[in-house]
Amino acid sequence: MSRKQIAAANWKMNLTVQQGEELLDNIINKPHHLNDNQLVIFAIPAPYLTMAQHKIAEKKGVYVAAQNCFSKKSGAYTGEISVEMLTSLGIQFVVLGHSERREYFNESNAFLAEKINICLENNIQPIFCCGEPLSIREADTQNEYVAKQLKESLYHLSAEQLAKVIIAYEPIWAIGTGKTASSAQAQEMHAFIRKDIAHVYGTEVADSISILYGGSVKAANAVEIFSQPDVDGGLVGGASLIADEFVAIINALQ
Numbered sequence: 001m002s003r004k005q006i007a008a009a010n011w012k013m014n015l016t017v018q019q020g021e022e023l024l025d026n027i028i029n030k031p032h033h034l035n036d037n038q039l040v041i042f043a044i045p046a047p048y049l050t051m052a053q054h055k056i057a058e059k060k061g062v063y064v065a066a067q068n069c070f071s072k073k074s075g076a077y078t079g080e081i082s083v084e085m086l087t088s089l090g091i092q093f094v095v096l097g098h099s100e101r102r103e104y105f106n107e108s109n110a111f112l113a114e115k116i117n118i119c120l121e122n123n124i125q126p127i128f129c130c131g132e133p134l135s136i137r138e139a140d141t142q143n144e145y146v147a148k149q150l151k152e153s154l155y156h157l158s159a160e161q162l163a164k165v166i167i168a169y170e171p172i173w174a175i176g177t178g179k180t181a182s183s184a185q186a187q188e189m190h191a192f193i194r195k196d197i198a199h200v201y202g203t204e205v206a207d208s209i210s211i212l213y214g215g216s217v218k219a220a221n222a223v224e225i226f227s228q229p230d231v232d233g234g235l236v237g238g239a240s241l242i243a244d245e246f247v248a249i250i251n252a253l254q
């Protein structure tokens with residue numbers, strides 16, 4: 001089967017539980033045309049995971065993700081969230097390595113490798129974020145930059161493990177700025193990422209991995225971006241907080 005097409009919402013640190021419930025209701029009860037190869041994933045604040053799990057329980061192809069987890073199994077790590085906590089809630093996905101966590105919480109490629117490991121050991125699929133800052137794009141060294149992120153956080157994995165990872169390419173200069181990468185820029189990087197994976201793991205593994213684009217995706221540009229051959233959907237911030245916008249983005253999946 002061809003790789004999954006995915007519309008993923010990243011609510012970040014937004015909304016009260018009441019607002020979150022209303023938003024979920026407004027999205028999942030609107031008609032969309034998900035086929036068996038398409039998924040919708042809501043990466044939501046940790047306190048709302050149980051609420052959201054209940055809401056989407058009957059919805060085929062719809063999943064809830066955590067926005068983060070810790071690298072240790074359990075213990076004296078006040079405030080952190082373990083993968084065991086997530087699996088005990090039935091959560092199957094977690095966003096890792098978002099640029100905001102890399103920047104504000106100093107998450108390194110090596111630290112993210114540890115988080116990736118514990119997720120895969122516990123059957124949680126990571127949505128691994130990568131992407132370059134503006135200075136790197138301006139210097140035209142984005143390929144090397146992203147290749148290093150992939151190598152240092154993912155390429156110790158077996159092929160079987162890597163096949164469970166979802167990759168999200170999010171150029172930092174396009175996040176929350178309204179400045180989307182052009183569909184050609186997105187395609188170019190996604191094709192590069194797939195080629196880099198193929199170089200290490202072979203084309204079969206590379207072709208099976210979903211690579212999502214993130215950075216100012218909205219209803220107005222989703223069809224164009226998702227139509228690129230190596231773009232398998234999106235990881236959406238701001239527009240995922242508006243029901244009509246996110247429903248249109250789901251319906252833009254190819």
Ligand code: 13P
Pocket residue numbers: 010098170174175176177178214215216217235236237238239
């Ligand atoms: P925006 O869609 O708000 O640019 O955010 C993208 C993002 O960071 C998703 O993880």
